Amino acid sequence: MNNLVIGIKKFFTNKNTVTVVGVILAIVVLYVGYNMRINQAITPVTVPYAVEEINPRTQITEDMISTMEIPQSMVTDQIITNSADVIDMYTNADSVIPEGSLFYKRCVVSRDQLPDSIILDYPKGYVLYNLSVDMASTYSNSIYPGNYIDIYLKVQNAQGADGVVADDRIMIGKLLSNVKVLAVFDSNGNNVFANVDEKTAPSQIIFAVPEEYHILLRKAEYLRAYESEIIPVPTAESLEDEPGDVTLSSEDLRNFINNVTAMTEEDLSYTQQ
DSSP, rough: HHHHHHHHHHHHHOOOHHHHHHHHHHHHHHHHHHHHHHHHHHHHHEEHHHHHHEEETTTTOGGGEEEEEEEGGOOTBBBBBOOEEEEEEEETTTTTTTTTTOOOOOOOOOOOGSSTGGGSSSSSSSSEEEEEOOTTTTTTTTTOOOOOEEEEEEEEOOOTTTTTOOOEEEEEEEEEEEEEEEEOOTSSSOBTOOOOSSSOOOEEEEEEEEEHHHHHHHHHHHSSSEEEEEEEESSSGGSSSSOOEEEEEHHHHHHHHHHHHHOOOHHHHHOOO
């Protein structure tokens, strides 16, 4: 037994033996590591891809995608590997996803991330309207996207060339009710509420109304013989379980606007409804 122990000690204290064993161990480690890296690189990963060309600003539906297996080595940080991260998302405004292409993170965004996302958020048959506002008319910037407002109209006789008002009379009343605010922008076209740490003054509020009311608002805005002002007034309609639809609040105001402006065939069709 002692001879065996002595023999083992001599074996491992021999420099040549230690060198050989070290080389063998190094080769084994390199071989195992190399195989692990190779296996990892060639192990297939299932990823989604486009089965058809998808244009910019298009919602990606389940029938537009399928899945394929690609080597792990082809997967980068920018490739989307989960179908759930693609379905119901949108292609970016500057991106076309070709047929057969994988999905890249910069090309796929949520609806809110689209630069023109407000055009996706109002009913068919409605028309966008941009109303100029300031801090005072928005109640110290208290009108938010998703809020509902009523639209009031103020009309008074315009001053003549000599600066004299012939008949100083003012008319004011509620023109429209239950108008949903889609966006609030500053003078540079940026979302006022995108960054709560930056305080920016509102310059425009964007909403959508049926075409008939859109024409009515445009007429009221462009009156020449009268000075007009369109006034937004916030309401608590957004707190209701089912907020009401946009409605005309004053037939008198509509008739006044139409009487002092030219009537088109389309206008006549609205008044006869």
